[in-house]
Amino acid sequence: MGAIKNTQIVLANRPVADIDPKTTFKFQQVSLSDELGPNEILVKVLFISLDPAMRGWMRDVRSYIRPVRIDEVMRSADVAQVIKSNNPDYKVGDLVRATCGWQEYAVLKPSEDLVKIQSFPGVSPSTYLGVLGLTGLTAYFGLFEVGEIEKKGGPNCTVVVSGAAGATGSVAAQIAKHVFGCRVIGIAGSDDKCEYLVKELGLDVALNYKSKTFFKELTAATPKLIDIFFDNTGGDILDGCLRRIAFKGRIIVCGAISTYNEAVPKGPAYYSALITQRARMEGFIVFDYAEKYGKATADMSKWIKEGKLKSRETVIQGIENTPDALVRLFKGDNTGKMLVKVAEEESKSKL
Numbered sequence: 335m336g337a338i339k340n341t342q343i344v345l346a347n348r349p350v351a352d353i354d355p356k357t358t359f360k361f362q363q364v365s366l367s368d369e370l371g372p373n374e375i376l377v378k379v380l381f382i383s384l385d386p387a388m389r390g391w392m393r394d395v396r397s398y399i400r401p402v403r404i405d406e407v408m409r410s411a412d413v414a415q416v417i418k419s420n421n422p423d424y425k426v427g428d429l430v431r432a433t434c435g436w437q438e439y440a441v442l443k444p445s446e447d448l449v450k451i452q453s454f455p456g457v458s459p460s461t462y463l464g465v466l467g468l469t470g471l472t473a474y475f476g477l478f479e480v481g482e483i484e485k486k487g488g489p490n491c492t493v494v495v496s497g498a499a500g501a502t503g504s505v506a507a508q509i510a511k512h513v514f515g516c517r518v519i520g521i522a523g524s525d526d527k528c529e530y531l532v533k534e535l536g537l538d539v540a541l542n543y544k545s546k547t548f549f550k551e552l553t554a555a556t557p558k559l560i561d562i563f564f565d566n567t568g569g570d571i572l573d574g575c576l577r578r579i580a581f582k583g584r585i586i587v588c589g590a591i592s593t594y595n596e597a598v599p600k601g602p603a604y605y606s607a608l609i610t611q612r613a614r615m616e617g618f619i620v621f622d623y624a625e626k627y628g629k630a631t632a633d634m635s636k637w638i639k640e641g642k643l644k645s646r647e648t649v650i651q652g653i654e655n656t657p658d659a660l661v662r663l664f665k666g667d668n669t670g671k672m673l674v675k676v677a678e679e680e681s682k683s684k685l
Contacts (some may be wrong), residue, residue: 340363345359378414386664419437428556445595453679471620473503475623477586483516486561493560495519510562513637518538519538527669563583565590568590583611649675
């Protein structure tokens with residue numbers, strides 16, 4: 335096969351506020367050798383996952399994972415196909431989920447985040463970056479481990495999900511509604527997304543946070559207050575839900591996408607409600623529950639087959655459009671999981 339021309343996108347500058355695709359990143363072409371070491375595999379990237387957490391990875395600050403370095407390939411979870419292997423556990427043609435980053439090819443060694451995945455007819459491999467990937471697992475563990483939905487769930491439990499039309503929010507809302515039978519209110523940023531939440535995902539109510547009367551609508555939709563708030567956005571929506579939190583309510587802090595591009599993020603103003611209502615607000619990272627991934631994936635696979643979990647993807651074509659796609663993610667242009675399709679899956683006979 336010889337050397338391979340590999341397009342990479344690396345972090346060029348750390349943005350202070352909004353991401354500028356032209357200055358934050360730069361493209362480079364490198365020559366990648368296909369001479370593999372022991373147990374190494376060469377993969378071709380098929381799909382790149384775009385996630386709000388990427389904004390944090392660009393900051394040179396202490397976090398749950400080290401920052402992406404300047405001139406380093408931008409970090410991402412990907413679905414890829416093995417095109418050469420020195421590892422008996424991975425055959426040519428196999429599909430894997432791994433941290434390959436923003437590039438067309440990668441050489442990988444066995445690690446915790448290199449996982450072989452099974453392709454099923456009619457199911458895109460990209461599903462393993464969405465509802466059956468870290469996105470879905472985040473929703474699952476947020477509800478189970480932080481929200482304690484197994485104790486609180488049922489028709490008398492009111493669950494509110496911000497960013498409910500997004501990748502994680504849509505999974506969390508559906509689990510709360512169709513698995514635990516809760517009354518679920520989704521918050522999104524457009525009337526079209528709100529219609530999708532009610533008509534396609536089956537939520538009880540959907541609210542557009544851009545409405546001038548949003549808090550009045552939230553108040554009217556939560557006459558019995560909020561038992562569980564799954565927060566993906568932070569900001570004013572978090573403040574609004576703090577004002578409506580129920581006694582002993584739970585706030586699951588999954589993300590704060592509304593503040594990620596702020597040079598000086600604003601904190602919650604109504605956190606005193608945690609005192610008066612003896613409520614709890616807790617953050618988490620999906621990696622904390624790695625030993626439980628197997629059960630979670632099995633549960634969600636079952637719920638998909640039962641029709642309790644649906645997924646939608648916003649797919650951008652071409653690796654060259656990855657920086658712009660990330661900006662679109664922060665503008666809320668996606669419904670469901672935001673992905674970049676880099677290449678087509680090849681049949682094993684062609685590899």
